[in-house]
Amino acid sequence: MEWQQIIGFHHLVKQGSFTRAASASYRTQSALSQQIKKLEDEFQCQLINRVSRKKFILTPAGERFYKFVASLMAEHDKLSDDISAIRGLPHGKLIIAAPFTTLYHLFPEQFKSFLETHPYVELTILDRPQTQAIEMVRTGDIDIAIALESQVPSILNSRRWRKVETVLIVPDKHPLVKIRGISLSDIAGYPLILPPRSIETRKCIDELFDKEGIAYRVIMESGNVELSSRYVEAGIGISFARIASGLNPLRGRAIAFLPLTEYFEDDYLAVVSRRGKSLPSYAEDFITLILKGIDNKQSRAKAQP
Template sequence: MEWQQIIGFYHVANLRSFTKAAGATFRTQSALTQQIKALEEELDCPLFERIGKRKLLLTPQGERFLAFSQAVLAQYDGLLEELNELKGLQKGRLKLAAPFTTLYHLLSDTLADFIKQFPHVELSLFDRSQHNVIDLVKNGEIDFGIALESMVPQDLQKIRWKKVEPVLLIPQGHPLGRVKRVSMRRIAQYPLILPPKSSEYTGRRRLEELFQKYNLNYRMIMESSNVELSSLYVEKGLGISFATIVTDLPLFKSRKLEYIPLHHYFEPEYISVLIRKDKVFTSFKSGFLNILLGKSDIMKFSPPD
């Protein structure tokens, strides 16, 4: 088994495409195909199931080999970082994934400080949905993920970062802005901008349950998976919307928006940093967490046992 075979298989398995994987590994498709074929012959089992001309699925053996290849590549990256650390070099790679709104509003200052403090570390950022963030952390493809605490599975380590509160977004001057304690009955009287009906957006399910509980009909004028998009159309007067936000953000200072707390219907949430429990920490990865969490001592954060 050769190193390039493991890398080639990893990319084919993740991209579900020989063509895309060939581009990612800077090899020809025929060379990559021959690599995988030789690997399957050595292991004496098929790793992929080819359905038609376009669909590529992992076999059970392929799923197991993917887990192996992920672990090997993660250990290799960790080894390089540890060797650099032993040489006194703050050099390596830090990979972080978070939803768009978190990247846009919450991380820019942290990342700027990190780059200044660790200029030789290669930083890679990924704009992903919360479910995708969790999958990337689980698979060892990124170092840190950021998502709502309630979504984090038990097999991942989570560190609380920021409190977020459920609110109703309304345009400035909206009639609901004069109501001290807004009810679902009043909310249902206006066009609503809602998250999609999907297991990924648990807020929509909770809203549906409340409308059913109070036997209310409502009119949805728009589905939006992005709070930035929703807030834009709220500001334009298209409808009102729901969000979980860090309430001290400057989002509303420069916008014609107001928010109404909904803590009488929903519990506060927390944004957390997600980490694999077996994660090996170099000093610059601990340093990133210390900057993010507002620690003054760069080595104050220590990884979980």
């Protein structure tokens, strides 16, 4: 059994096709097929069954072999990280995924600072919807995700980061600004700009109105708070948004933020990673960097008169 054969089999299972696996392992499809054939000859059994020209499934032996390969690859990565750490040069790959708004407003400075102190770490940043980012952590495709704590399954690790509250965004001179204790009926009196139905926030909003039997008009759907707020500012409708504490990127605009604590519980942005898998030292350094950042800001705020 050769290392390149192990890598080839690992890519084949992860990518799900010979074409993508060959590209990922920098081999031709023919060379990759030969590597798999040599493994099968060595074990004297089939590792994969070709269902069609492009599709395959793992045999029971293939599934067992992949468990071995996955653990071996994980140990190899950890070994490289450990040796680099001993040399005083953290070295390896770090893949982080988060939604657009989080990446756009919360992370540029942290990423820059991290790269300055970890020049040998290959950082990859992915703009992904929250649910996809969580799933990528679960499957091991990425190391860290940033997502709402309430959406993280118990099988994953979740470290609380920033408090998030749900607010109603309206034009700054909107009639609702003068009302204390806004009701759902008050809100339903105006066209709404809501996230797509596939997003958890939208499901919560729909349930609130349906429970009270209140009809409402959706004039626009958008999962991007920056886009929604522009249309609110233009007077097209009013919108719901989740805003991280200590940071409101929409302030300074001709819009107002009305609390909805009666209807929505506070949530938290969380740093998500796989349970039972230790992160390399440089990944822990990144987590410490962002958690320390919010702690420092809160400390300074408390110290001000």
